Amino acid sequence: MSKVAVVTGSGGGLGKGIAERLAKDGFKVVVNDINAEAVNSTVEEIKGRGLDVIGVQGDVSKKEHQFLLVQRAVEAFDRLDVFVNNAGIDVVTPFLDVDEEQLNKAFSINVNGVVFGTQAAAEQFRKQKTKGKVINACSIAGHESYEMLSTYSATKHAVKSFTHSSAKELAPYDIRVNAYCPGVAGTAMWDRIDEEMVKYYDHMKPGDAFREFSGDILLGRPQEPEDVANLVSFLASDDSDYITGQAIVTDGGLVFR
Template sequence: MNKVAVVTGSGAGLGKGIALQLAKDGFKVVLQDINQDTLKSTEEEFKNDGYEVTSIAGDVSKRDSHTEFVKAAVDHFGQLDVYVNNAGIDIVAPFIETTEEQMNKIFAINVNGVMFGTQAAARQFMDQGTKGKVLNACSIAGHESYEMLGAYSATKHAVKSLTHSASKEFAKENITVNAYCPGVAKTEMWDRIDAEMVRYNDDMEPGDAFEEFSSAISLGRYQEPQDVANLVSFLASDQADYITGQAIVTDGGLVYR
């Protein structure tokens, strides 16, 4: 294989798992994260394991940053084939207390970041005259809206809509755009969600929110990064060339759509 993928937010968590799986699949990978220390540590780890990777730090909420991420892929590896808009944040707060600052921040990263990443990748694919794939991080919160996660749920619904619109516009260029929708995973993000849920509810103990959500999963276990990486691996492969405009849930049986 001689394919190249950019994975934003891949210094840790689900993004790291996705990047690792793509590297195992034979992709040359551009790691990206806003945390430079985490990013460099992950890059070193991947290189020590024999994978072809490079890294670039940056802010996904800035349009020009995505142009730089794409340039890093082309400069280091000669082309771009897959762009994974994985970076995102959460906000846990009662609807009535969610602030303007929180709304601006979460939309800038979760929604604007997906828009700008898709634009930058699509331009490169068209310049190359090749097919290309954009994969966006959605969520079960893009299919169902949750209490205390009003802002987050709204951004993920927006990501699903952007995925639909982009897939329609870029289909004629042989560019597919899909979204993957994780559920409840034992990640740093879910640790923060759990802690914030406890802060706003005196009847809850640490771990209660995670247990409440994960206990409803039909397959009887919470999600691992590999579960998400497996779906992204498929969507990034040639086997998924006829799939576009979809927001596919991978949650072990929690949200049924």
Template sequence: MSDNQNAQDSKTTATKVAVVTGSAVGLGNAIAKRLAHDGFKVVIHDINEDNLKKAEKELTDAGFDVSAVVGNVLKRDDQFKLAKHAVDTFGRLDVFVNNAGVESVAPFLEIEESEIDRVFDINIKGVIFGTQAAAEQMKNQDGIGKIINACSIAGHEGYEMLSLYCASKFAVRAFTYATAKELAKYDIRVNAYCPGVADTSMWERIDQAFVEHKGYEPKQAWNEFTSGILAGRPQQPNDVANLVSFLASEDSDYITGQTILTDGGMVFR
């Protein structure tokens, strides 16, 4: 079945609206596409305007209801404008995916203050501000709202060379637990998805950092991290999108405060 036919079929029942931050490329883009296929009207968002325009065109050409917003997740005003744009454009806001994030790969003793600020601003402040913006809208709507955060296996396990990234993702995990408790009275569910080793440009950068700092051969880190995956292959973006699709759906209405691993069998909690 073609994307256009899928879009037409979906739009016959599309009543819900989703926002996905950092969705021009990578995992966020796969998530946005999957939610569009699921029947959501989708607001895609990114700081990179050129990539965002390409993503918007691809979804629009496929016949989906999509709108694009350029913004920076670490700016609180941008996040509230993003939520408002969803409501002004599509009438409401049902799902908000705090997907935007950055990696940081370096020996712990070499981490500088500017790098700490960069990672925490995007990976933690971005999730906090997005959750605030989404919750302020969702608590005044009918129905169950879904806030879905990007965590990681690095939010469950510490990894050499990834100490700062792990710290930021452990924070997202704790934040997910706490906000699920605080927002439950508004019928807002807060959960997180925790990817493993995904075949994206982020892992290309991680692999290169191991080459530079540890003297690894190209792809050595990638091979070490992926060799023990029980599913027998590295993760693809659609593997993550499948979990987010479930968390965004009515099938997950009874689930909140969970940080769910989707890693093919790497970390067990």
């Protein structure tokens, strides 16, 4: 029997790489994104390879959307085994300019989204009385706190904390909760960070922030979605059954924890 995985924010970037990998691993996959076009194009690509996939548009910051997402997954594929809370947004601002709107938006997507996704998945796992896995997108910014990325870093520290506490509360139900902490991957998120940094630093050109951040990576190259998907594939598999409550860094050697 095939297992079923939901991946939020998988219309592009790291989430798309994760959805593709889990489909290749044999999971029936539910692609979710706030962007309906992106959902459709990822679904078509995965379907084109003969793999089992459906798409569900939704906003992870809305609790009812997260519960509906799990409901749609179960209607389509009869069960749920893995829920990847991948969707997230960046915020680039000097600390003194951080405002209420930015804080509310970043926390509602990056943190509330993870909480609601975990609750929705856990409810289904408990109903099924089966093992379940929740896998959260944290970041090196969940271990370090970066200049110009204070709000973003705070959201990822919160994701790490919810990973620890939910793992403790959900272990009695056979539910594991872990997080992957990527480093510097050249997705649309980094294009936006680059664009924003240029606005604040006269000496910077587009691409400089990405180059500076990735220049210190010991393994000598920025991260690819496949690098992240390798870790998520392991966390989704039975091979990681004895691991819970961990926020594991995958960054090519940049932050040491």
